[in-house]
Amino acid sequence: MEAEAGGLEELTDEEMAALGKEELVRRLRREEAARLAALVQRGRLMQEVNRQLQGHLGEIRELKQLNRRLQAENRELRDLCCFLDSERQRGRRAARQWQLFGTQASRAVREDLGGCWQKLAELEGRQEELLRENLALKELCLAPGRRPSSPCPPADPATWAMEAPVLAAWAVPISCPWPAPQMTEDTASFVPTPARSASQAPG
Incomplete structure (x- = not known):
């Protein structure tokens, strides 16, 4: 019974010689069937391994493509960061210049x-x-001894002696119904002369 449980490779020459021809053929066929089953199982395992290997290779290719795409995006982002940094620096310089310009x-x-x-x-x-001078001139023109509607010098020589410099400074055109008096070396006496404009008044 133990000899039937083992394979042909476990039998010695004496045991194999003791077995009959039919038993040897039966064991041989059983061994061949076991070997074929093992080969089939091995082939299936190899197919499964190959299938898994192809799947892994496909994943590796996809990962490589993803890596290349990520590297390209990384370069673009790095270039964009450099551009934004340069723009930020330029914006800061422009802001400082505008601030200086605004201050000035x-x-x-x-x-x-x-x-x-x-x-x-x-x-x-x-x-x-x-306004004060105009009020003073108005008061002078409306002073007693003058006609209210005429800006001419008064008939009183003493009043004329005080007001003549103011009228001459403003160069007011004077039109009087009578000749204006003229001062001589003696300020106390006046000599009547023909009427003349304020531009010719004594300064």
Whole structure:
């Protein structure tokens, strides 16, 4: 029984000689069937291994393509980062330049505005001065001893002596119904002369 359980390679020559011809043929065929089954199983295993190997090779090719695509995207992103960094640097330089320009422009505007305010103050002062002088002239023209509607010198020589420099400074055209008096070396006496314009008035 133990001899039947083992294979032909485990039998000795004496055991094989003791077996009959039919038993040897049966064992031989059984061994051949086992060997064929092992070969078939081995072929199936090889096919499975080859199939898995082809799958792995396909995955490797896909991974290589993905790696190349990722490398290309990496280069593009690196170039984009360099471009954005250069743009950021240029934007910062432009911002500093505009800030400097704004500071200088605001300083210039403040200076110009200060000059304008100073000129405006001077003009306001001049306007007030002109208003005061106009009021003084109006009071002189409406003073007693003159006609209210005529800006001519008064008939009183003493009043004329005080008002003549103001009228001459403003160069007001004077048209009087009577000749204007003229001062001589003696300021106390006046000599009547023909009427003349304010441009010829004594300074």
